[in-house]
Amino acid sequence: MPATTAATEFDEIRPYExxxxxxxxxxxxxxxxxxxxxxxxxxxxASRYFAWALRPLVRRVLRREFxxxxxxxxxxxxxxxxxxxxxxxDDTSFTVSGLDHLQAGGxxxxxxxxxxxxMDPAFVNLALHENGMDTVRIAIGDNLLSKPFASDLMRINKxxxxxxSVTGRREKLNALTTLSRYIRHCIMVDRSCVWIAQRxxxxxxxxxxxxxxxxxxxALGRDRSHSFGQAIADLNxxxxxxxxxxxxxxxxxxxxxxxxxSTGSYQKKPHEDLASIYKGIVGNKGQVHVAFGQPLAQPLxxxxxxxxxxxxxxxxxxRLQPTNLIAWQLLNGDDPRIAAWQAGIDxxxxxxxxxxxxxxxxxxxxVRRIFLAMYANPVQSLLDLNIExxx
Numbered sequence: 098m099p100a101t102t103a104a105t106e107f108d109e110i111r112p113y114e115x116x117x118x119x120x121x122x123x124x125x126x127x128x129x130x131x132x133x134x135x136x137x138x139x140x141x142x143a144s145r146y147f148a149w150a151l152r153p154l155v156r157r158v159l160r161r162e163f164x165x166x167x168x169x170x171x172x173x174x175x176x177x178x179x180x181x182x183x184x185x186x187d188d189t190s191f192t193v194s195g196l197d198h199l200q201a202g203g204x205x206x207x208x209x210x211x212x213x214x215x216m217d218p219a220f221v222n223l224a225l226h227e228n229g230m231d232t233v234r235i236a237i238g239d240n241l242l243s244k245p246f247a248s249d250l251m252r253i254n255k256x257x258x259x260x261x262s263v264t265g266r267r268e269k270l271n272a273l274t275t276l277s278r279y280i281r282h283c284i285m286v287d288r289s290c291v292w293i294a295q296r297x298x299x300x301x302x303x304x305x306x307x308x309x310x311x312x313x314x315x316a317l318g319r320d321r322s323h324s325f326g327q328a329i330a331d332l333n334x335x336x337x338x339x340x341x342x343x344x345x346x347x348x349x350x351x352x353x354x355x356x357x358x359s360t361g362s363y364q365k366k367p368h369e370d371l372a373s374i375y376k377g378i379v380g381n382k383g384q385v386h387v388a389f390g391q392p393l394a395q396p397l398x399x400x401x402x403x404x405x406x407x408x409x410x411x412x413x414x415x416r417l418q419p420t421n422l423i424a425w426q427l428l429n430g431d432d433p434r435i436a437a438w439q440a441g442i443d444x445x446x447x448x449x450x451x452x453x454x455x456x457x458x459x460x461x462x463x464v465r466r467i468f469l470a471m472y473a474n475p476v477q478s479l480l481d482l483n484i485e486x487x488x
Contacts, residue, residue, distance in 0.1 A: 107278075111252075259276055
């Protein structure tokens with residue numbers, strides 16, 4: 098595909114390029130809505146009455162922190178440094194496994210379980226960057242871009258847009274085909290890695306299952322002379338499994354799921370996703386593990402087979418956290434298999450149980466049940482698939 102054709106076809110969804118960074122950064126620094134959003138999240142009470150006085154201070158801080166940014170790499174280096182500083186501040190440990198499955202300079206499609214809007218790909222990026230590999234281009238739904246500045250922030254950080262809001266059957270097919278062609282172009286032409294979640298939206302219930310619609314989308318942009326299996330194999334698919342000891346958005350997710358269970362629906366608050374992104378970034382996670390699987394070795398016949406392979410890989414490589422095992426036992430009681438898995442983890446089990454339950458203290462029994470199930474479900478998935486956990 099000629100570069101000019103690719104540039105024209107993908108302009109509406111692609112990440113920003115270095116030549117666009119200065120203009121985008123200037124636009125962000127001057128954006129009143131972004132300054133007000135930062136204020137409302139960091140100083141919610143003061144921002145109601147003194148936004149006019151605090152806004153210039155926010156812009157001054159932004160210029161100080163980001164004024165020297167000239168390229169996408171500059172921005173990502175700064176983000177990486179801040180992420181490492183945040184992990185050190187919160188005493189959060191970060192571990193990685195499976196990097197030996199990847200080749201330096203390889204272009205991979207990382208298909209990952211999804212817990213946190215911003216931090217899942219951020220931790221994948223940190224793992225890759227710390228080991229001398231390039232960072233990923235990140236798939237992000239346009240439902241998360243409720244404000245114009247949010248789109249700029251994401252696209253300047255190597256994100257590309259998944260157009261979920263389009264209506265009409267033909268328009269949806271066109272959007273999905275363009276997305277599929279763009280991902281294929283990233284891997285096969287640009288030789289750039291891509292991150293995408295295994296399903297639309299976060300797995301708020303803790304059950305990691307791949308949507309076959311994702312696999313169908315990936316095949317839409319293929320050369321029609323290629324079989325389905327070869328088209329997927331060409332993308333160098335690598336399963337990724339991310340686990341957090343504590344999810345900063347756990348109680349919000351449990352309340353949402355309980356409301357859906359109780360009433361049949363849930364109405365998001367204005368810009369709720371932006372608030373979730375902020376909470377996921379600044380909240381303490383305790384411990385984070387990113388596990389990379391082996392690339393898909395041979396073509397599979399259809400989307401069901403690919404999804405089943407991804408599910409076993411992602412569930413099987415999930416690094417169980419003590420909070421997962423504690424929650425399962427609180428819901429199900431003692432089990433010799435769980436006791437054996439616990440024996441391989443050295444931690445203060447009683448203290449962690451108290452921390453976990455403190456996060457849901459004062460909530461209804463229904464919310465508490467869903468909250469614990471969210472943490473317990475990775476354990477149940479291993480049991481259901483008869484897989485031993487990653488050691």
